[in-house]
Amino acid sequence: MGALTHLLDFEGWDRAQAENLLETARLMEEVLERPMKKVPALKGFTVATVFFEPSTRTKISFELAARRMSADVVGFSKAGSSLAKGESFKDTLLTLQAMALDAYVIRAPVAGMVHQAARWLRGVVVNAGDGRRAHPTQALLDAYTLLDDLGGLDGKKVAIIGDIANSRVARSNAQLLPLLGATVWAAGPAGLLPEDLPGARLTADLDEALEDADAVMVLRLQRERMGEGTLPSLREYVADYQVTAKRLARAKPTAPLLHPGPMNRDVEIEGALADGPQSRVERQVRAGEAVRMAVLYHLLVGRAA
Amino acid sequence: MSLLIKNARLVDGSGELGTADVLVAEGRIASLSGGDAARVVEAAGKVLAPALTDPHAHLRTPGQEVKEDLASGLRAAARGGYGAVLAMPNTDPVVQEPEQVQALLDEARKIPGARLFAAAALTRDQAGERLTPAALLAQAGASLLTDDGRTNEDAGVLARGLIYAGAAGLPVAVHAEDAGLRGGGVMNDGRLAAELGLSGNPHEAEAARVARDLEVLRYAVRKLEPLGRRPLLYFQHVSSARSVELIRAARAEGLPVCGEATPHHLTLSEDAWRDFDPLLKVAPPLRTTADVEALAGALEAGDLCAIGTDHAPHTRAEKERDLESAPFGIPSLEVAFALLYTELVAKRGLPLPVLIERMTSGPRRALGLEPARLEVGAPADLMLFDPGLERSVEPEKFISKARYSPWAGWRLSGWPLLTLVAGKEVWRDAAVA
Ligand SMILES: [Zn+2]
Numbered sequence: 001m002g003a004l005t006h007l008l009d010f011e012g013w014d015r016a017q018a019e020n021l022l023e024t025a026r027l028m029e030e031v032l033e034r035p036m037k038k039v040p041a042l043k044g045f046t047v048a049t050v051f052f053e054p055s056t057r058t059k060i061s062f063e064l065a066a067r068r069m070s071a072d073v074v075g076f077s078k079a080g081s082s083l084a085k086g087e088s089f090k091d092t093l094l095t096l097q098a099m100a101l102d103a104y105v106i107r108a109p110v111a112g113m114v115h116q117a118a119r120w121l122r123g124v125v126v127n128a129g130d131g132r133r134a135h136p137t138q139a140l141l142d143a144y145t146l147l148d149d150l151g152g153l154d155g156k157k158v159a160i161i162g163d164i165a166n167s168r169v170a171r172s173n174a175q176l177l178p179l180l181g182a183t184v185w186a187a188g189p190a191g192l193l194p195e196d197l198p199g200a201r202l203t204a205d206l207d208e209a210l211e212d213a214d215a216v217m218v219l220r221l222q223r224e225r226m227g228e229g230t231l232p233s234l235r236e237y238v239a240d241y242q243v244t245a246k247r248l249a250r251a252k253p254t255a256p257l258l259h260p261g262p263m264n265r266d267v268e269i270e271g272a273l274a275d276g277p278q279s280r281v282e283r284q285v286r287a288g289e290a291v292r293m294a295v296l297y298h299l300l301v302g303r304a305a
Numbered sequence: 306m307s308l309l310i311k312n313a314r315l316v317d318g319s320g321e322l323g324t325a326d327v328l329v330a331e332g333r334i335a336s337l338s339g340g341d342a343a344r345v346v347e348a349a350g351k352v353l354a355p356a357l358t359d360p361h362a363h364l365r366t367p368g369q370e371v372k373e374d375l376a377s378g379l380r381a382a383a384r385g386g387y388g389a390v391l392a393m394p395n396t397d398p399v400v401q402e403p404e405q406v407q408a409l410l411d412e413a414r415k416i417p418g419a420r421l422f423a424a425a426a427l428t429r430d431q432a433g434e435r436l437t438p439a440a441l442l443a444q445a446g447a448s449l450l451t452d453d454g455r456t457n458e459d460a461g462v463l464a465r466g467l468i469y470a471g472a473a474g475l476p477v478a479v480h481a482e483d484a485g486l487r488g489g490g491v492m493n494d495g496r497l498a499a500e501l502g503l504s505g506n507p508h509e510a511e512a513a514r515v516a517r518d519l520e521v522l523r524y525a526v527r528k529l530e531p532l533g534r535r536p537l538l539y540f541q542h543v544s545s546a547r548s549v550e551l552i553r554a555a556r557a558e559g560l561p562v563c564g565e566a567t568p569h570h571l572t573l574s575e576d577a578w579r580d581f582d583p584l585l586k587v588a589p590p591l592r593t594t595a596d597v598e599a600l601a602g603a604l605e606a607g608d609l610c611a612i613g614t615d616h617a618p619h620t621r622a623e624k625e626r627d628l629e630s631a632p633f634g635i636p637s638l639e640v641a642f643a644l645l646y647t648e649l650v651a652k653r654g655l656p657l658p659v660l661i662e663r664m665t666s667g668p669r670r671a672l673g674l675e676p677a678r679l680e681v682g683a684p685a686d687l688m689l690f691d692p693g694l695e696r697s698v699e700p701e702k703f704i705s706k707a708r709y710s711p712w713a714g715w716r717l718s719g720w721p722l723l724t725l726v727a728g729k730e731v732w733r734d735a736a737v738a
Contacts, residue, residue, distance in 0.1 A: 088625065088626060089626070089627065090625050108627070109627070109629075110627040110630075111501055111502035111503050111628065112628045115580070115581040116627070131502055131503075132503070133501060165499070171500075171502060195499040198500055
């Protein structure tokens, strides 16, 4: 297993690599449980969060993760920046590079922008979500949360529900969870299913996906899909695909319920379920910080070692 | 000034013509059996062919000279072995008035490069609504009408366009994609696009439009028949196996239709998209390897009658945007021949005369011109290339303003060494003494 140079997606990953990273995340979570939540692991490193698409949660999570390990952090967001004035994203990246940064955590609206960035930049690139393509740290934090509940993922059935075609969360989970032994089912309306989702079985039948599932992941429904015409009716979606207590009963009784947030209550998920005993939404946020600490550590220190 | 090209292997679209000493004088082929000349080029082991004709290039003039201009485009073409290039009218402003056509042709005559053929828009501002004056454009010297860059959504407008253009003796070229099905697709639709999280442009968008346009053509043929005229419908950059089938059937039926293949659709497949490089972004998109096979087969069989580069230069900064906002287009004038010689003739066994035919007489016939022949009296629009000379593609050395290429670093043979237009040298490689 070679050292990680960037984290763009899980192409070329094996089980040992995934388990190794999740094990580091576990050590990082111990740090988060201390009264003094800071270690000097990344002292002297500078991490940039470069967000070409707004996402307060992911940005805060990465910045906190870097700071917990004593890295310096600089943030760039598209809003109010020079990008709005027409500067190309390559120029933006090269300008940042001139500031001697070590890692670039990049959120991008289009698939492949992080791959382009990795070709241009000397530092390490962490994909914080590129278009519909990948969101690897989200999948890692989902895996981390599931392992907490289920102990291991071998032979476990994980159901992902919602707008699969447009979801980087679904794509990354479908790549990662089978590496850890899980069987992934993806369910959504026919017009929001991709032609293929490597690593997952596709179905338009919500009940089939939920049947006997060991864990359920509900995706955020983007209201833009209505304007695009790929989702004819929100009412129809809610009727057929909203995850409700009644439908969830098809899954294992203690199946953890995940959502990457932010949540549209009573659209993709019945409001009460979000606060119920099966919900792991808060757990996911905490796992996100630990996983992102582990990723930055592996990329910046693990590489030098 | 006279020129003697000695011991060259002569090949034109009609076949292999053996070895000869070709004398060029007063802009024509004066003899195939030697003679006295002011200058002699020793060409043993090299191939002399008619200079190529590109029926589809974007030279970006007027208005987008930052991407390409007539001088850079026509000189790049000459370097690529081309003696003539048909420039697309999707410029700024759009070429749609007779005066614009004349001005372009006049300007091009001053440039030591390939000849310019001018296309004009089929509809005003290429908006697909009101027709341009086909007869006046033909009189001004336009060679073809097209709204390339846009798709012709209104079948009625296209039908009337074919009728007026046909009456004026002009072919109509179409970028055949159904705009609705194509949507915002940036790459070939299918499992790979789904996996890469990119929006797909399905091959059905092309096939659906080809099928419709063939019916429109049938209608125009019927309407023109009493006038003793025939329209000609030219499908640009055909990219998929299904479209090829439709065109083959239409030709078998005798419909006046010609399909074009491009260097990129003949040599690259969607698999290259795993690199997420906007240099590969082109419309219609690169398809599957099965489509590439079908195109190569159709080219050999003659179901596709011409190779057009669809040379579409943009600035490097534009091609370094993200995959959604980067513009469509691949520049190829300077590599097209060596690329196709290497990939189709040397590697796949396509007969050389067939490749030459599809790059000379094939497109010329579509434009209503005489086939290009290596015979005494023919215009000395010639191209000499060396099948044994292997070099890497070096985009930084391109004459074109678009100094990048999806074939950068490819080892190719068959590079053009000498290009003549009316007997005048418009390209000479350093390898020619
Ligand atoms: Zn086109």
